[in-house]
Amino acid sequence: MKIAVIGTGYVGLVTGVSLAEIGHHVRCVDVDVRKIEQLRTGKVTIWEPGLEELMVKNMAKGRLYFTTDYEVALEQAQVIYIAVGTPESEDGSANTQFVEQAAKQIATMIRDDVVVVMKSTVPVGTNDRIYQLLQENLKHNVRVDVASNPEFLREGSAIEDAFRGDRIVVGANNLKAFEMLEEVNKPFGIPIFKTDIRSAEMIKYASNAFLATKISFINEIANICERVGANVDLVAQGMGMDKRIGHPFLKAGIGYGGSCFPKDTKALIQLAGNVAYDFKLLEGVVKVNQERQTILVERLLERFHSIEGKQITVLGLSFKPNTDDMREATSIIITESLIQLGAHVVCYDPVAMDNAKGILNTEITFASNMIEALGNSDAALILTEWDEFKEVDVQVFKQMKSPIVFDGRNCYAPEVMAEMQIEYYSIGRPNIPITIVK
Known part of the structure; x- marks a missing residue:
């Protein structure tokens, strides 16, 4: 099937590559000339394990093509995916201007019947607006259907998620659109959940809001564990064994970040407000997460009282491991706080x-490796649980000026750190005093 994907950001690029891998002929279009030129050379513009290999493979097979020309991309396309950004507006709502621009471009250029699929995360009701824009701007007598296919x-x-996901959500208002997207997605072999468009739009927001809620919940439990002497890791493990709860997203730490959870939770709160509903639970989730982002700095000050003139190492900068995404990363807030408090900050991240x-x-000083970052340091903060950090011999911290570690992701066993004479503070777990051997 001939498919066009508008937007080559994170969602658009992964979508285009995945659809090409299952046999479709995909043309991806973007207005960013430098990005398209880089993709044409076989180099991905985001760091995502396995993506570049699949992209190069399908480009070589002639199933994947990148262009800045909308007419080339949309020519004879049977399905067009919109995967452009929906950045956060000042009031917390999602800005859909780029989605609307894409719809207008589509309407003026298509010459054949087509299904326009919304892959971008958009507020409930956006697809109805897009359908209206398409109809108003059509230049040729063609049939255009719209569908919602949110990404997860x-x-x-x-x-892994693209090829082994739990479900593919498809929202549409007519049989033709459902049939078309069933044909497109059949090679994935993933169950397709069919619903109306507005429910599909809401499923995306509700899913992310629920996962964010689990994160904030376990972080609140971590706060209580620290006060009563319990271990939040064991609490989460015991909770997760209940099938009604599950283990994923019950990992205590310094909160969530990235391009989805912060933006989508705020957008859902704003959406609720637009229909005169006060989403108190989700407001609490956001507040808890904001408080988590400064907890390591607070504990650093409790330990040192002042960090002016001290060298502080920050390990991990991306909002999560296995990505180079810095959007809403906790490291942004923490490093700025450290600088304002007069510390000399040295950072390292693998990617x-x-x-x-x-x-x-x-x-900020950027080190080329973990050992360099730790040298002459008064304290280290772990913000991202990269395997490189989790699997390191913890003796590496002994080279510090003072081996004091504040672990925002619970990468190490407190018992091991105490045995190695490393002063160690983690999240929601009892601190084990160091026994000084004379």
């Missing part, structure tokens, strides 16, 4: 350094 891709695991350099405070 986890950064760092997007390829996100280039992106971080364009975002973080210019006073």
Whole structure:
């Protein structure tokens, strides 16, 4: 089938590559000339395990093509995916201007019947608006159907999710659109959940809001565990064994970030407000997450009282491991706080350094590896649970000026750190005093 994908950001690129991999002929279009030129050379514009290999493979087979020309991309397309950004507006709502621009472009150029599929995360009712725009701007006598097909891709695991996801949600208002998308997605072999368009739009927001709620919930439990002497890791493990609860997203830490959870929770709160509903639970989730982002700095100050002039190492900058995405990363807030408090900050991340350099405070020093970052350091903060950090011999911390570690992701066993004479503070777990051996 001939497919066009508008937008080559995270969602658009993964969608285009995945559809090509299952045999479709896909043309991806973007207005960003530099991005398209890079993709044409076989180099991905985002760091996502396995994506570049699949992209190059399908380009070589002639099933995947990148262009800045809308007419080339849309020519004879049977299905057109809209996968452009919906950035957060000042009031917290999703800005759909790029989605609307894409719809107008489609309407003026298509010459054949087509199904327009919304892949971008948009407020409930947006697809109805897009259908109206398409009808108002059509230049030729063709049939255009719209459908909602929200994405559920986890950064760092997007390829796994694309080919082994739990379900594919399709919202449509007529049989033709359902049949077309069933044909498109059949090779994935993933169950397709069919619903009306507005319910499909809501499923995306509700899913992300629920997962964000689990994260904030376990972080609140971590706060109580610290006060009563319980271990939040064991609590979460015991909770997760209940099939009604499950283990995923019950990992205590310093909160969520990224391009989805922060934006989508705020957008859902705003959406609720637009229909005169006060979403108190989700407002609490957002508030809890905001408070988590500064907890390591607060504990650092409790330990040192002042960090002016001290060298603080920050390990991990991306909002989660296996991605170079710095959007809403906790490291942005923490490093800025450290600088304001007079600390000398040294950072290291296995993948996100280039992106971080364009975002973080210019006073920050960037190390080329973990050992360099820890040298002469008064304390280390772990913000991202990269395997490189989790699997390291913890003796590496002994080279610090003072081996003091504040772990925002519970990467190490407190018993091991105590045995190695490393002063260690984690989230929601009892601290084990160091026994000084004379």
